[in-house]
Amino acid sequence: MAVQLDSDEPRLFQTGEHACGYFPERRARDLVLDPHDTRLDALYPLALRWGFRRSGNLVYRPHCLGCHACVPVRIPVAQHTPDRSQRRCLARNDDLDCRVLPAERTDEQFALYRRYLAARHLRGGMDDHGPIEFDQFLIGDWSQGRFLEIRAPGDPGQRGRLLAVAVTDVTANGLSAVYTFFDPDLPQRGLGTYAILQQIAWARRSGLPHLYLGYWIEGHRKMDYKRRYRPLEYFDGRHWTTAAP
Structure with missing residues (x-):
């Protein structure tokens, strides 16, 4: 699911639910910056200030229903x-x-x-x-x-x-x-x-x-x-x- 902000602004994708990496009994999902955006290297410093994190080429932030355990x-x-x-x-x-x-x-x-x-x-x-x-x-x-x-x-x-x-x-x-x-x-x-x-x-x-x-x-x-x-x-x-x- 993509969230379109503006033609010039980055797109955010919301992942489907997946296994939580911290609590086995919980399900998790993330917000992810468009991995195909050619401006990721420039957006990344701003994303850090918004609570995002990098894993490989992905810039993500936990966005779980009913859970706010992960605090940047x-x-x-x-x-x-x-x-x-x-x-x-x-x-x-x-x-x-x-x-x-x-x-x-x-x-x-x-x-x-x-x-x-x-x-x-x-x-x-x-x-x-x-x-x-x-x-x-x-x-x-x-x-x-x-x-x-x-x-x-x-x-x-x-x-x-x-x-x-x-x-x-x-x-x-x-x-x-x-x-x-x-x-x-x-x-x-x-x-x-x-x-x-x-x-x-x-x-x-x-x-x-x-x-x-x-x-x-x-x-x-x-x-x-x-x-x-x-x-x-x-x-x-x-x-x-x-x-x-």
């Missing part, structure tokens, strides 16, 4: 101060090397991605992802994405072992944390937290105002962690506010 959130990076746990995470990983690279898949990255999925999302619908699915999901055709690689210390002149990759979109309105995968055998390092803290630092160095974190879901064990980053701004469908829904 972002961090105003200039105001962020790490809490005690986050400061410990930074200190614990002070030996790691972080580099921002073009969003181009390598065999090393893909091998880590497969290990991460097997450990964290077994039978979650992504088990059979190959190189093509990796590119379709994380890179797409038009996004201004980058890979933030996080590596262990290496020998002089050598790169250390790849520990994590934070897939990040770069826009004029801020960075958007698309997806992060990391070594599942190093829980003590807190690599997911460290990746977000490095993205905050990256946005601040670049003079960008926000890091978009996607959707916060209150009480959901995989999504509620986003509340630990303060201050956190929430989108209510019209305005961004620091007051949680």
